[in-house]
Every structure is written in structure tokens, then in C-alpha cells.
Amino acid sequence: MGSILEDITRPAKGWMAKGREPLSASLFKQRHRFSITGLSRSGKSMLFTSLMTMLRYRCEQQYNCLPLLHYLPPEQVESMHVEPLQGYTMFPIEEHLEALAHQRWPAPTEQLYGFKLVVRLRQTKGIRSWVFSHSTVVFEFVDYPGEWVTDFPMLSKSFTQWSDSAWAQQLSEPQLGFAQQWHDFVRGFDFEQAPSNELISELVAAYRKYLVSAKQAGISMLQPGSLLLESSGFDWQQSGFTPLPAKVSSDPSNPWTEIFQRHYQAFLKDWLQPLKSNSFQASDKQIILVDLFAGLNHSKQHLYQLKETLSHLADTFVYGNPGWFSKNILRRNAQGRVAFVGTKMDLLPPSQRQNMLSLLEQVTEGARAHFTGKNVNFEHFLVSAIQATDPGATDECLRYMNSSRQYMEACFEPIPARLEAMANDEHFPVLEAQVPDDFLPRILNGRGLDRLFQFLLSQETSNGR
Structure with missing residues (x-):
């Protein structure tokens, strides 16, 4: 009986073996496009540099970094590689790493950059694994100069x-x-x-x-x-x-x-x-980088203007959460998930980060008003593209490399949790930390992007937001 059944199903299996690869490629190809936006000096160049470095070491060196890949079970990942994104200049990762090696921060973004990570997954469970052997997940990343936005x-x-x-x-x-x-x-x-x-x-x-x-x-x-x-x-x-x-x-x-x-x-x-x-092709996931340190260093008015500018920035993009049919058949895209990211958080002691998070939420109020009634999931994050500082002697202190390449310690006064608590003429010094000698391990071992990418790749609604 077994041999008869095998004789009957062998032709069908042979046909499926020949045809399932293109079918798999066309029907089971996920695409996630991340637009990384932010104003000038918001840290886009360093974030992109860290992100591409993590991807490269994960792909080429099998280094266990970049937690976003928890979304992809390691046992199912057959291959992954970084390649150019059509219509965009490849991000100049080599130039930026060379700058870091010479103790210079990467140059700011002044043109449109993009790249993509292509991940090939084995199908191991259910009927899908019999019909489609593989699926492909593509992560596209686009970096825009803040001046354009x-x-x-x-x-x-x-x-x-x-x-x-x-x-x-x-x-x-x-x-x-x-x-x-x-x-x-x-x-x-x-x-x-x-x-x-x-x-x-x-x-x-x-x-x-x-x-x-x-x-x-x-x-x-x-x-x-x-x-x-x-x-x-x-x-x-x-x-x-x-x-x-x-x-x-x-x-x-x-x-x-x-x-x-x-x-x-x-x-x-x-x-x-x-x-x-x-x-500025439509993407479905947006990362808005915000440098609160520049405002804190200058004045309360700078922060209020930053709030206004972020509102104008949000007005530039299309927001919403289109259904499967609209997105895949009608090709209607909109930003369905938005992450507001306070950058350079290694310049602040952990004890002050709750106040900084509160300040970030207030500064983004105008931008978030554009999401009303549009089914947009959003969250706020504090990240560091590289940990350029170390813990100090107390919870209010940090150690860092100064411009003379001396290892120093600085202690901080509390920052305000609300703009109203800041005096008009008050300002807070910003730590001018230089590129550490061990910049590469500090990038690869960083965990500041964990929750950010887990949120952006999640299919669940984010706490009613």
C-alpha cells in the first residue's frame, strides 16, 4: 500500500519541488521598510554606522549581535546578506568606520542613503514547510538628511x-x-x-x-x-x-x-x-531621532522650537495602518509604527534617564497629534548607537575620553522632567565625549537597539497606542 501511494504522489512532489521555489519567493516574501528621520545632528550617521556594523558582523562573522533578529528564529536562518537598495546610494560604512578608527565621529548625513538586509529562512513547520521550503524577509533602511525633511x-x-x-x-x-x-x-x-x-x-x-x-x-x-x-x-x-x-x-x-x-x-x-x-517612498515603519541635548545645552526656547519642528516633520509623512489587501494588492503604504528615539543617551547617567524620557514624551506631543484617528502604534525609546562613556564613582557621574584623550569623570545636576520646570535662562552642559579606542566592541556589544526593533517588528498592538 505504501509503495502504491508513493507512486501516486511522486509526480506531484516532483512538480512541487520544481515550482515551490519561485512560489515561495513570490508568496512568502516579507518586506519591512524603515525610514530613519531626524533633524540635523540627531545622530543618524552614528546610528546607521552601528546598525550596518552589527549587521555585517552578524552576517559575515556569525557574531551574536543585533537583537532584532530574535524575530527570526536562529535555527531557521539559512543565509543573510547586506546589499544596495535600488534607487539609493549605499551608506558609506567604510568611510565612517575609518573616521572612527582615526578618533573622529562620522560626518553628518547630507544625501539620501539606503541599504537592505535579505534573510532567507527555512520553513520547518506545518503544511507550509511541505509546499514552500523557504521564505525571504527583507529589511530596507533609508536615511534622510534632516535639512530636507x-x-x-x-x-x-x-x-x-x-x-x-x-x-x-x-x-x-x-x-x-x-x-x-x-x-x-x-x-x-x-x-x-x-x-x-x-x-x-x-x-x-x-x-x-x-x-x-x-x-x-x-x-x-x-x-x-x-x-x-x-x-x-x-x-x-x-x-x-x-x-x-x-x-x-x-x-x-x-x-x-x-x-x-x-x-x-x-x-x-x-x-x-x-x-x-x-x-521619500512610503515606508511602514519610522524611526524619528531626537537630540534633546542640543536644546538642554542652549535654552528652554530651543526645546519648544524643537517641539514645533517635530510637529512639522510628522506632517510630512502619511500615517496609518493599512490592511493586508491595501498594502499588498493596492500597494498603499503608510507609517503604521513610529518610534520616537532620544539619542546619545550614553551622555547621561542612568539615574537621569526617566526624566529624559518624560521630556522626550512632552517634546513629541505635537508630532503625535498627527496620529489621532489613524491607528498608529508608537513608543518612546532612549538609545545609544555606541556607549562612549562608562559608569562613574556615583550614580550621577560618568567617565569619558575628553578632547585631549584624557580619561575624565564628570558629575551631573538633575535635568528637568518637564519644560515648565526649566528656567528661561537655564542650560545644561553637554558632555563632549570623544571616540573611544575600543569603539568596535562598544558597538557590537551594545544593547540600546533591543526594544526599539522588537517594537517595530511586533505584530501586536502596543498598549493601546
Whole structure:
């Protein structure tokens, strides 16, 4: 009886053996796209460097790191490899590791980067293992310059509206203290002159000088951020523009208003809109990096502006949790899981992290308001891409390598848990920790990304959020 049954089923098994590989590839291929966004200096470059290093050592050296792979049972993993992501420049991991080896932090992100991790899994249980021998899980990671993200709200504004809002921000703290030189230049500028190329370049150069100095001072809401990036595809020297005083921008017939209106529309049409449409493809999981230390180091007003900027950032993306049919058949994607990540937490003693978490939750309130009614799961995390400090003599102290390569100890005052508890003129020093000599083990043995990726890969609803 057994041999007869075997004779009957052998042809079917042979057909399935030939056909199940392509079927498995097409029907059982999971794709997870993570967009990693954040403002300038939020730690994207170091996070990407650590993430790719962990992936490389997990794939090539079989090093037991990167806890996100707990989502994939180790006994089922047949192979995994990192490869380029179509349409994106491969992240320059070698350059960044070389910088760390020379005791320099990686350069900030100034263009679009991406890569993917392809994992091939053996099917070992149930009927699926008989029909489909393998499945594939693809993790795609995309890194965006923060300056691009802050520009996207401009797409919904006319030039005059943008100009007025830019002036309003510059006349308020914290920008007011850094915009004085630019304002003095504008007050002395003769807008009765016809806008020649030389005069336009002079005005744009003065505005760009303000943007650069404000960025260095920790100001987060600066537009157009593309004006700050040398690698940007926006040619600001030929098509630049600046906000204009209301007495000029309110007159549509004024030659300065006319030409800056044309340059502004060209910026939106030829640079910003294609960038958003072609490069910022929809993802289903988003990591928003937040550097609270810059605000704490400068002023309470910096943190309030960070809160406003994060709200604008959240308005840029599509949020929701589409069902299987919408996602896989109609190809409608939206951010269904969002992780707000406070970065560089190795610069703070563990005893202060609960206050920092509370502060992070307050600063993201405006961004989270965009999730209302959209079935978005979100959480807040405190992470370190690399543990550049060590515990100090007490719970309030840390040891670190200073700029002279001396091993020092610093002790900290408590940070506020709420913005209201911070005085207007109060600021907190930021530890200028340098790259440790043993940076590689500190990356590979890190556990700061554990809960972050477990949350993003979970299929369960996150505590009603």
C-alpha cells in the first residue's frame, strides 16, 4: 500500500519541488521598510554606522549581535546578506568606520542613503514547510538628511506665506538672538534697486550665512534647509531666494517679490516635489531621532522650537495602518509604527534617564497629534548607537575620553522632567565625549537597539497606542 501511494504522489512532489521555489519567493516574501528621520545632528550617521556594523558582523562573522533578529528564529536562518537598495546610494560604512578608527565621529548625513538586509529562512513547520521550503524577509533602511525633511512643509505655502512665517520665527526666541546680523543687513539693503544677479547673490549669501550660524547654535527650524547642504541638488547660487520684508513681499508687482516668487516655485517644482515623490517612498515603519541635548545645552526656547519642528516633520509623512489587501494588492503604504528615539543617551547617567524620557514624551506631543484617528502604534525609546562613556564613582557621574584623550569623570545636576520646570535662562552642559579606542566592541556589544526593533517588528498592538 505504501509503495502504491508513493507512486501516486511522486509526480506531484516532483512538480512541487520544481515550482515551490519561485512560489515561495513570490508568496512568502516579507518586506519591512524603515525610514530613519531626524533633524540635523540627531545622530543618524552614528546610528546607521552601528546598525550596518552589527549587521555585517552578524552576517559575515556569525557574531551574536543585533537583537532584532530574535524575530527570526536562529535555527531557521539559512543565509543573510547586506546589499544596495535600488534607487539609493549605499551608506558609506567604510568611510565612517575609518573616521572612527582615526578618533573622529562620522560626518553628518547630507544625501539620501539606503541599504537592505535579505534573510532567507527555512520553513520547518506545518503544511507550509511541505509546499514552500523557504521564505525571504527583507529589511530596507533609508536615511534622510534632516535639512530636507524640514523643507517639505514649504510645499503647502506660497512664497509670501513662507516669507511671512520665516520672518515671524526670526523675530521670536530662540532665533532672534542669532538673526540680528541678517536683519541689520536687510535694513541696510536697498530694495528699490533692480534685482540683478549680483544683488540677488549678495542677499542670498547673507541669508545663508545666518542659516549656517543658527544651525551651529542648535536652531532646528531653518528653511530652506537645502540651502545648507553643499551636496544638495538645489543650485542656490543660481536660483536662491530669501524671505523678504512684509513691505516688499506684500506687493506682488515688486520686482524682488516677482523674481523670488519664481525662484521659490522652481525650488518647489524642480527640487522639493520630485525629491519627496521619488526618493521619500512610503515606508511602514519610522524611526524619528531626537537630540534633546542640543536644546538642554542652549535654552528652554530651543526645546519648544524643537517641539514645533517635530510637529512639522510628522506632517510630512502619511500615517496609518493599512490592511493586508491595501498594502499588498493596492500597494498603499503608510507609517503604521513610529518610534520616537532620544539619542546619545550614553551622555547621561542612568539615574537621569526617566526624566529624559518624560521630556522626550512632552517634546513629541505635537508630532503625535498627527496620529489621532489613524491607528498608529508608537513608543518612546532612549538609545545609544555606541556607549562612549562608562559608569562613574556615583550614580550621577560618568567617565569619558575628553578632547585631549584624557580619561575624565564628570558629575551631573538633575535635568528637568518637564519644560515648565526649566528656567528661561537655564542650560545644561553637554558632555563632549570623544571616540573611544575600543569603539568596535562598544558597538557590537551594545544593547540600546533591543526594544526599539522588537517594537517595530511586533505584530501586536502596543498598549493601546
